[in-house]
Amino acid sequence: MKCIITVLGTDKVGIIAKVCNYLAEVNINILDISQTIVGGYFNMMMIVDATNSTQPLEIFSDKLETIGKELGVTITVQHEDIFNCMHRI
Template sequence: MEKGIITVVGEDQVGIIAKVCTYLAENKLNILDISQTIIQGYFNMMMIIELQNSSKDFGLICDELENLGKEIGVNIKLQHENIFNKMHRI
């Protein structure tokens, strides 16, 4: 199973989760796990998603999520699970 890690960070506001989840559903990207928290007005979310069911190229998904983040005023990044694991290995 090919997985990706999405991080969403920014000032809290109504609709962040809804907009990100709508994008994922429209592109057949299933959420496997999700964690979100708000600390002193700052929103932080991490999601693990399945990538293989989308018909879009990984790079295009990354770009579209980044653009969605700009539209709603947060920073959204998608990394392939393998890259994420190597970058965060101690």
């Protein structure tokens, strides 16, 4: 199962490390990653493969949301199918 993870907020040290370390802990593979910083604002989008995750989608999504709150950023997780439906023209 592929998912789209987005991270938005004020830039600070450790955002990428914290998110990537958690994904590794639960066996989620990063397939593609893009990140930019514009005017001090951090934006990251990741496509991940959660097929072999040790946690179900709801659990790792909630945990990433908690990590985001700790870092002062917003982290969202969407299943690839939902993301594609929402962004279809």
